Amino acid sequence: MTKRLLIVAHAPSPNTQTLCDAAVRGTRHPDIEDVAVTVKAPLEAGPDDVLACDAILLGTTENLGYMSGALKDFFDRSYYPVLEEKQGLPCALYIRAGRDGTGTRRAVESIVTGLRWRWVQEPLILQGEWQAAFADEVEELGLTMAAALDSGMI
Template sequence: MTDLLIVYHTQSGTCARLARAAAHGAGRESGVRVRVLRACDAGVADLAAAGGLLLVAAENAGYLAGGMKEFVDRVFYPAIERGITLPCALLVSAGNDGRNAVAQLQRILSGIPLVEATEPVICRGEWDEQAGLRAGELGEAFAAGLAMGIF
């Protein structure tokens, strides 16, 4: 049994909905326990206990939203000191493009190092059923890879 940690930051509620959809998808995979935490409640001990990390972040004015940036800044050096290396996946809610927020996350996470197991998923615009489906598919695929040991 492996643990998938889903960490999210939300202001409008969209990222919370995406995180729940990803968790629901991941929950369809046997052999994986799913934990969902807000970025402000998660820390390096949670990373150390996880077998994989899915970050659900928002783009804010073309950049990574502050709550998620604060989380990755807070765990950066402690994760390096502990030698934490995890597969990760990125899910970004974007009002515009989302690529800059993804690039910021990738740059920070590569320093820990966390290794991207999947292509980042960017959901642009307002919440809709399609965004929920994409989040669920990402959660399920990432959990399946963790369960099979391919990440």
């Protein structure tokens, strides 16, 4: 049975689009057999997408020490419609942080705790000046999520 991984990633710049593309590339590793991936920007994603997925990977920029307004909007529209049905949903997060990312992490973790979603790994914070290695880290995160979903570990 094919599992469904939803990637909701805010990508307002070429670098953040590179991160989103890297996440998708990781999910499409040749060893991943039964995982269908849907990628949506936060303003395009909604509760129906969450209800239809088996795991979710979130990506956001750090904006003024907080998550992107677009990701916050996604949570505002999706929170109550998915609250009861998606408890335990495996999730992961990457943050492109110009500063330290802690405020962004705290904000997303607070919402995820309320939703009762389940972290599959610690949030990945990509902080400071842009580094090409950030894409490798996000690709590995995408691969890890898809492989765990494919194998039934999550």
